[in-house]
Amino acid sequence: MKHSQNEIERPEVTRRIIELLDKQNEKGLKKYGTTIDQVSDMAYDWKLMALEEAADLIQYLQKEVIRLERLLNPI
Incomplete structure (x- = not known):
């Protein structure tokens, strides 16, 4: 490139x-x-939105860990 x-x-x-x-x-x-x-800075509770997104992120990451574990250790 x-x-x-x-x-x-x-x-x-x-x-x-x-x-x-x-x-x-x-x-x-x-x-x-x-x-x-x-x-507007006041349109949302930005910290609450960030916390909600972080909660989703942790769930997505755990789901991916489970998926990879199943791939690496099939039953």
Whole structure:
């Protein structure tokens, strides 16, 4: 991949994170018609939203651990 002089070559993990953020921003714009930057600071309880997302994340990660355990140790 060629880069201009001012462009840094990002690791694949970083590139994938940026792509995911871009997709999430597009999804949010389509769903809500606005970006997170344009939403009022007082529109949501941001810490509660983050905690709810973290709770979902922990469940998703545990589900993936179980899936991988089943793949590695089939009964």
